[in-house]
Amino acid sequence: MSEGRTLHVHILRFDPHLKDDKPRIETFELREAPGMTLYIALNDIRKYLDNSLKFDFVCRAGICGSCAMLINGRPGLACRTLTSKLDAHISLAPLPVFELIGDLSVHTGNWMRGMSERLETWIHTQKAPDIDRMEERMEPELAEAIYELDRCIECGCCIAGCGTIQMRESFVGAVGLNKIARYRLDPRDERSDAQLYQLIGDEDGVFGCMSLLGCADVCPKELPLQSQIAYLRRKMVQIGK
Amino acid sequence: MDRRERIGKTPARLDFLQSFTGIALALFISFHLLFESSILISKEAMYTLTQFFEGYYFFGQKYPLIISALAAFILLLIVVHASVALRKFPASYRQYRAFKTHMTRMNHHDTSLWAIQVSTGFAMFFLASIHLYTMITLPDQIGPYASSERIALDMMWPMYLLLLFAVVVHAGIGVYRLILKWGFFEPKNPKALHTRRALLRSIMYFVITFYLVLGVASLGRYMVIGYSGEFAPGERYHPQGAAQ
Numbered sequence: 001m002s003e004g005r006t007l008h009v010h011i012l013r014f015d016p017h018l019k020d021d022k023p024r025i026e027t028f029e030l031r032e033a034p035g036m037t038l039y040i041a042l043n044d045i046r047k048y049l050d051n052s053l054k055f056d057f058v059c060r061a062g063i064c065g066s067c068a069m070l071i072n073g074r075p076g077l078a079c080r081t082l083t084s085k086l087d088a089h090i091s092l093a094p095l096p097v098f099e100l101i102g103d104l105s106v107h108t109g110n111w112m113r114g115m116s117e118r119l120e121t122w123i124h125t126q127k128a129p130d131i132d133r134m135e136e137r138m139e140p141e142l143a144e145a146i147y148e149l150d151r152c153i154e155c156g157c158c159i160a161g162c163g164t165i166q167m168r169e170s171f172v173g174a175v176g177l178n179k180i181a182r183y184r185l186d187p188r189d190e191r192s193d194a195q196l197y198q199l200i201g202d203e204d205g206v207f208g209c210m211s212l213l214g215c216a217d218v219c220p221k222e223l224p225l226q227s228q229i230a231y232l233r234r235k236m237v238q239i240g241k
Numbered sequence: 242m243d244r245r246e247r248i249g250k251t252p253a254r255l256d257f258l259q260s261f262t263g264i265a266l267a268l269f270i271s272f273h274l275l276f277e278s279s280i281l282i283s284k285e286a287m288y289t290l291t292q293f294f295e296g297y298y299f300f301g302q303k304y305p306l307i308i309s310a311l312a313a314f315i316l317l318l319i320v321v322h323a324s325v326a327l328r329k330f331p332a333s334y335r336q337y338r339a340f341k342t343h344m345t346r347m348n349h350h351d352t353s354l355w356a357i358q359v360s361t362g363f364a365m366f367f368l369a370s371i372h373l374y375t376m377i378t379l380p381d382q383i384g385p386y387a388s389s390e391r392i393a394l395d396m397m398w399p400m401y402l403l404l405l406f407a408v409v410v411h412a413g414i415g416v417y418r419l420i421l422k423w424g425f426f427e428p429k430n431p432k433a434l435h436t437r438r439a440l441l442r443s444i445m446y447f448v449i450t451f452y453l454v455l456g457v458a459s460l461g462r463y464m465v466i467g468y469s470g471e472f473a474p475g476e477r478y479h480p481q482g483a484a485q
Binding site for chain 2: 070073161163202203209211213214216226227236238
């Protein structure tokens with residue numbers, strides 16, 4: 001068993017808001033506990049070793065998506081990563097692409113908001129909502145299919161794991177394309193494929209994806225990003241006929 | 242919706258064109274390498290195939306211009322494929338660096354495969370051009386002796402060896418990525434996507450290895466014939482007992 005190991009956690013630290021702060025790697029040593037997650041390890045570091053360490057968390061259970069970071073170079077959620085699955089030397093860095101708040105904390109929220117506004121990720125309908133009536137019925141299979149894609153927690157792992165977006169920052173990424181796939185399924189959204197094409201029918205959208213599939217391999221919710229992007233590509237390429 | 246410029250049909254068409262020309266070229270090269278390996282069976286087999294492609298069995302006479310036309314058409318396909326694929330190349334040092342850093346950091350199989358595809362594609366701008374120019378201008382110089390002379394004595398083999406590796410690796414990775422990109426052979430259950438991808442990747446490595454072995458063996462055979470001294474420079478092969 002790996003219990004009782006000494007973990008060496010190498011953290012890339014930098015706070016752009018502090019004057020004269022410089023990026024550096026700091027190493028923290030701590031005793032591994034049974035069932036320890038990286039989130040617990042980070043809390044131990046902050047509690048016992050350095051209370052200035054910045055990292056985000058809310059739910060501790062892989063639901064809020066706040067604690068996404070680069071774990072040994074790959075994006076993942078700290079709260080869902082058991083230290084026992086890792087080597088005794090662990091490198092942590094903030095997610096790239098997003099605005100750095102400090103140390104491991106990044107501002108995924110403003111990026112996600114920009115993406116949502118750009119792709120208009122909400123129900124578009126001509127009908128005036130009548131809140132006194134029951135909603136229209138939906139087949140359970142369809143509701144489940146929509147829910148499957150709606151499980152996205154906007155943690156930003158797919159964006160940090162995307163090779164395309166490293167080169168071309170205006171690419172919407174898997175999170176954006178998955179949202180379009182989700183609203184395309186929803187019968188309450190009246191947008192046609194031709195209208196969706198206006199949102200994702202170029203190289204900032206689905207045709208920019210180079211199928212490197214980093215997104216699909218790092219998604220903590222294991223969303224079927226590979227097949228959703230392929231499906232959208234097939235639908236969108238038909239608009240070019 | 243009208244905050245941005247309207248998106249026309251072109252991006253969709255370019256994306257389709259890249260995959261379409263890619264698969265056409267991959268099909269071509271897979272048959273090309275098979276035909277060309279006929280030298281491993283016998284000189285006569287290769288000679289017969291050459292005559293076939295020059296139209297001898299259709300017209301009773303050889304028309305090497307058919308080869309020129311085919312080579313020109315392939316060159317055209319490559320030009321189209323390269324110009325649409327160029328959209329994906331890193332366009333600046335900054336982009337190149339960003340991708341390289343990401344690739345090293347991620348250590349992710351499919352991300353790294355793309356880098357190989359870009360480099361082999363880039364190499365073929367030059368390598369494929371040399372080969373195709375020869376085929377367009379000297380279409381009658383294909384045959385058990387003529388090809389051996391070009392490959393061995395005219396020192397074309399280092400170029401062919403590089404081209405062989407570039408084209409086989411590029412086409413193999415390309416077809417694999419194309420299958421993923423458009424969602425062919427996807428399992429019904431999304432949970433099986435990862436294992437299906439691993440299977441496709443194994444098939445890809447198998448096919449690449451097969452064609453590399455086949456290609457190197459054929460190239461070796463042409464070199465053996467070329468250096469054997471069994472024909473004089475400029476001499477053409479004729480099967481024994483055949484009319485001159």
